[in-house]
Amino acid sequence: MRTVIIGAGGVGGYFGALLASAGHEVAFLARGAHLDALRTRGLRVSSPDGDMAVTGVRASDSTAELGTADVVLLCVKTWQLDAVLPHLKPLIGPDTAVVTTQNGVEAPDAVAAAVGREHVLPGVARVIARIDGPGVIAHVGGGVLTFAEWDGGSSPRAEALREAVGARASVSPGIWSELWAKFAFIAPTGGLGAVTGAAFGELRDDPDTRRVLADGYAEVGAVAAAHGVDLGDVAASTLAFLDAQPEQGTTSLQRDIIAGLPSELDAWTGAVVRLGEAKDVPTPVNRVLWSVLK
């Protein structure tokens, strides 16, 4: 299988290294010092599951140099998508699958507008990984890529990708519920975490912030329902998920905002408000978080 990874960061570097280590042909779109390091020293991933080192890496800052792919793993941040999408065309053959990994629920539509819906496999990345220096990725935990065809079905190309990634991949008929369920967790938790600076443990233990989170999760559930996705008692299930996370855990949104870096706020909290407005669903908790953070 020929895979092109768009964005060799935490997600792209980790899953790219997994595929390359399993003997698949992998090429990376990268830039700057990271690109130089990939070309000269290769890609290294430190991981509690065992380190990976990929040498002889094919990498470029131009998709035109990478050629068509069976699978494109799209691994840039949401705010970097607009710049990348017009450059996907050289990678797309008749049956190419573009798998989205972005947090939030809007990336599949944005990619479909650029390359055609028939090429898009909505995906969810459950991993904690980050760039630790040029050519180096730190994998902290998790590591499962879930995806499906647009309608939740499987296909020969989805099965081929599942086999290529191995135990760390699954094809899910509930891919849209999975995307929305993760969204229900990250947007309110990320927003409240960014406003307070508190980690998961403190947010869930304080009865007041716990209540704010429960209300924020329920709002995303109502927005999801209005968009045709039933998340059930999402406040209860998402609080249970939060309770199982490490006490010191935080979201990337919180870390990026507090560090003064560009963030995915628009695709997380902003999207809750926007998608709620589109269906006349009030989202007061998320709206306050959005108003403060933007």
Ligand SMILES: NC(=O)C1=CN([C@@H]2O[C@H](COP(=O)(O)OP(=O)(O)OC[C@H]3O[C@@H](n4cnc5c(N)ncnc54)[C@H](OP(=O)(O)O)[C@@H]3O)[C@@H](O)[C@H]2O)C=CC1
């Ligand atoms: N990291 C994680 O653990 C998880 C992340 N996600 C989601 O996955 C997505 C990717 O996140 P993550 O992997 O953390 O992001 P990273 O910032 O680690 O990686 C993105 C990479 O793409 C590169 N890139 C962006 N635009 C271009 C371009 N035009 N040309 C070449 N390279 C480019 C960036 O380079 P540069 O640094 O130069 O901009 C960077 O190396 C996000 O939507 C995130 O929410 C989901 C689950 C977990």
Ligand SMILES: CC(C)(CO)C(=O)C(=O)O
């Ligand atoms: C689920 C979580 C919190 C794990 O890193 C995440 O996806 C993020 O922070 O972007």
